[in-house]
Amino acid sequence: MKTALTSTALAAVMMIAGAGLAHSETLTVATDPSFVPFEMMDQKSGEMVGFDMDIIAELSERAGFDYEVRTMDFNGIIPAVQTGNVDIAIAGITITDERAKIVDFSDPYYDSGLQILVKADQEDVTSIDDLSGMRVGTKIGSTSFDYLQETLGETSTITPYPGSADMYMALLGGSVDAVFYDAPNVGYFSQTRGKDKVKVVGPLYEGQQYGIVFTKDSEWVKPVNEALASMKEDGTYDSIHAKWFGSSSDE
CATH class of the missing domain: 3.40.190.10 (Periplasmic binding protein-like II)
Structure with a gap:
């Protein structure tokens, strides 16, 4: 009986210890x-x-x-x-x-994709093809940068920025003509700090998963x-x- 009790007590201690290690x-x-x-x-x-x-x-x-x-x-x-x-x-x-x-x-x-952001008064851009010859901002190291390089690398000026805020400020300041980046981030900016100043255009490109x-x-x-x-x-x-x-x- 003593051995059984000891084993039971030991098991209880181990369970408590295990819970603590979680x-x-x-x-x-x-x-x-x-x-x-x-x-x-x-x-x-x-x-x-x-x-x-x-x-x-x-x-x-x-x-x-x-x-x-x-x-x-x-x-x-x-x-x-x-x-x-x-x-x-x-x-x-x-x-x-x-x-x-x-x-x-x-x-x-999370299911995502890439989208285009332009100034609110821009009427000439409705698809990725319309960005040919333009200055496009995106984020360094992102899949959007890779996509732009493959799609527009020879026809457009692609500028990668270290942070999303940098590329959005570049768009508002006129340093780039458009931004191409992850849809949820682009959409969030268009409805917050960029409201009435920018707009999202075109379809969702490259269905992606995070x-x-x-x-x-x-x-x-x-x-x-x-x-x-x-x-x-x-x-x-x-x-x-x-x-x-x-x-x-x-x-």
Whole structure:
């Protein structure tokens, strides 16, 4: 009996210890502070907020890890994960075959694409072909930059900017004739700081999916995917989506 009691007590201790370890590992999460409304700095609190920040907060609870956010230019995020300087990245990062050679991705968590932004009085641009011969701004290291290089590289002046705010200010200031970038970010700017000054034109180009990035062979890919699936099943994902985009993710 004594042995049985000891074994039971030991098992209980191990269960308690195991529960305590659920959040014992602190992971470094990289993000880009300029990709609104996915991630941005709250000027009052000094904290990062946004759709991605709510997603990673919920995933950490369900997958069982603590985390600290590290901000950096988008162009440096994939190399930082690849070299192990950070553990995870979430920054509206498009899943591509090229990137998947050097990092691991979660299951897709957001469907996106690329769109054109021009000044509100611009009437000559309705498609990507109309940008031929024009000055086009985009973000360095982005899939939109790659797309522009392939599509308009020989006919247009393509200027990559370090932050999305920089390319939008370049458009408003007349340094570029158009901006070509991720649809949700372009749309958000057109309805906030750029309202009545700029407009989104043309169709959605290059249907894309965003994924969370991990170092190769990371043990966290599976638990994060399971947590993401449970968020979608119980409606938590839709609630977060509605908070930042004003509608259900299915609309």
